[in-house]
Amino acid sequence: xxxxxxxxxxxxxxxxxxxxxxxxxxxxxxxxxxxxxxxxxxxxxxxxxxxxxxxxxxxxxxxxxxxxxxxxxxxxxxxxxxxxxxxxxxxxxxxxxxxxxxxxxxxxxxxxxxxxxxxxxxxxxxxxxxxxxxxxxxxxxxxxxxxxxxxxxxxxxxxxxxxxxxxxxxxxxxxxxxxxxxxxxxxxxxxxxxxxxxxxxxxxxxxxxxxxxxxxxxxxxxxxxxxxxxxxxxxxxxxxxxxxxxxxxxxxxxxxxxxxxxxxxxxxxxxxxxxxxxxxxxxxxxxxxxxxxxxxxxxxxxxxxxxxxxxxxxxxxxxxxxxxxxxxxxxxxxxxxxxxxxxxxxxxxxxxxxxxxxxxxxxxxxxxxxxxxxxxxxxxxxxxxxxxxxxxxxxxxxxxxxxxxxxxxxxxxxxxxxxxxxxxxxxxxxxxxxxxxxxxxxxxxxxxxxxxxxxxxxxxxxxxxxxxxxxxxxxxxxxxxxxxxxxxxxxxx
Numbered sequence: 001x002x003x004x005x006x007x008x009x010x011x012x013x014x015x016x017x018x019x020x021x022x023x024x025x026x027x028x029x030x031x032x033x034x035x036x037x038x039x040x041x042x043x044x045x046x047x048x049x050x051x052x053x054x055x056x057x058x059x060x061x062x063x064x065x066x067x068x069x070x071x072x073x074x075x076x077x078x079x080x081x082x083x084x085x086x087x088x089x090x091x092x093x094x095x096x097x098x099x100x101x102x103x104x105x106x107x108x109x110x111x112x113x114x115x116x117x118x119x120x121x122x123x124x125x126x127x128x129x130x131x132x133x134x135x136x137x138x139x140x141x142x143x144x145x146x147x148x149x150x151x152x153x154x155x156x157x158x159x160x161x162x163x164x165x166x167x168x169x170x171x172x173x174x175x176x177x178x179x180x181x182x183x184x185x186x187x188x189x190x191x192x193x194x195x196x197x198x199x200x201x202x203x204x205x206x207x208x209x210x211x212x213x214x215x216x217x218x219x220x221x222x223x224x225x226x227x228x229x230x231x232x233x234x235x236x237x238x239x240x241x242x243x244x245x246x247x248x249x250x251x252x253x254x255x256x257x258x259x260x261x262x263x264x265x266x267x268x269x270x271x272x273x274x275x276x277x278x279x280x281x282x283x284x285x286x287x288x289x290x291x292x293x294x295x296x297x298x299x300x301x302x303x304x305x306x307x308x309x310x311x312x313x314x315x316x317x318x319x320x321x322x323x324x325x326x327x328x329x330x331x332x333x334x335x336x337x338x339x340x341x342x343x344x345x346x347x348x349x350x351x352x353x354x355x356x357x358x359x360x361x362x363x364x365x366x367x368x369x370x371x372x373x374x375x376x377x378x379x380x381x382x383x384x385x386x387x388x389x390x391x392x393x394x395x396x397x398x399x400x401x402x403x404x405x406x407x408x409x410x411x412x413x414x415x416x417x418x419x420x421x422x423x424x425x426x427x428x429x430x431x432x433x434x435x436x437x438x439x440x441x442x443x444x445x446x447x448x449x450x451x452x453x454x455x456x457x458x459x460x461x462x463x464x465x466x467x468x469x470x471x472x473x474x475x476x477x478x479x480x481x482x483x484x485x486x487x488x489x490x491x492x493x
Contacts, residue, residue, distance in 0.1 A: 019172075029059070066200075184241040193316065216229065229265075426475060432484070
């Protein structure tokens with residue numbers, strides 16, 4: 001009698017992200033203190049953000065504008081009526097012992113964004129991720145734990161309230177993500193969108209973009225969700241992916257060994273590349289939300305909504321579709337060009353001046369990008385204008401200069417030399433009557449190599465091309481040069 005081999009259970013992860021995005025306003029959400037990063041501790045503070053008695057908050061109008069624009073860019077329904085609420089918890093970084101946030105009536109709900117994943121072969125796949133809500137709130141201060149490199153070993157803590165009152169939008173996704181890679185790409189797409197809008201710099205290292213992950217696992221085919229665990233303290237997109245991948249494996253291993261997954265908050269430890277338990281997760285009832293009594297409800301007028309909608313730029317996903325479908329670019333080129341809006345603007349300006357899209361993409365993603373990386377510059381800092389890049393590409397396309405000539409002069413062009421100056425007196429020789437005598441002379445001077453070529457060593461063609469380029473100071477037009485050489489080497493008179 002034989003026994004059946006037990007079938008190994010397959011699991012899938014259910015992942016959602018809560019993303020806090022700092023808005024790029026000059027002043028805080030409810031007061032006029034500066035939001036500048038890097039100030040000395042406790043210098044960008046005021047009675048409002050410190051919660052001193054007798055003060056009243058006043059909503060920064062720019063915060064509402066940026067929040068609505070972000071909601072529109074995320075395909076959300078904008079609430080014509082919303083309000084602020086008090087979220088109460090007691091922690092040293094919260095001077096008022098409550099946070100002004102939004103609970104049951106957020107500014108935006110029911111949206112989505114499109115993420116794009118590219119496989120090793122360069123093939124893109126796209127997926128819509130739902131957006132549950134977007135709401136406005138104020139940030140808390142920052143605790144600095146001292147006496148140890150780890151929180152658990154610290155002997156005392158310091159608090160910097162400069163961040164208290166910094167304007168945030170919290171973006172909550174639907175549990176539509178399934179892998180660490182999808183989650184990291186979702187976070188990156190959010191950053192691209194807010195940067196395109198100009199509402200945030202999305203800098204994770206400075207805390208402008210912070211992601212908390214909610215993750216559970218369940219057997220494939222089961223509809224019921226598993227127990228949700230929250231992960232905090234991820235300060236890069238790679239950390240998001242690694243933390244999720246680790247947590248998926250940890251939860252599956254725990255379930256298969258008979259352990260119970262508890263609802264808790266865990267920290268990602270970059271050094272050890274693992275998550276560790278921080279605290280039992282609170283529920284919404286623990287925060288005792290109630291309407292903020294010191295702030296009037298928010299009403300968004302149709303005029304405001306129309307105006308902000310008309311101000312939206314073309315967003316990264318729209319550009320990706322346009323570049324691929326209308327311009328015929330590869331998924332790789334498309335992603336590189338749309339990563340930052342200034343790069344996309346530069347590219348589009350070049351093609352509007354007549355540059356071939358594929359050629360412009362190659363120059364920007366390869367040669368110019370290499371220079372920018374080496375010099376640690378942005379595309380806005382180079383002196384090669386999009387107009388002049390289009391001029392260089394057009395000269396190559398029209399056979400006036402070679403690609404090699406252009407690459408030789410690239411540094412000069414990037415430093416502000418015009419194409420007219422760079423290529424003065426260097427136009428390619430594309431006249432058969434001029435090139436033919438030069439080639440005849442070279443063949444006559446290298447009869448031994450000619451004989452070897454005609455006996456089958458066709459690699460020697462490169463030798464003759466090199467001789468022609470040397471004789472013409474690299475000005476011989478490549479296509480015509482190759483044509484004439486083949487004629488004369490293959491058809492001896």
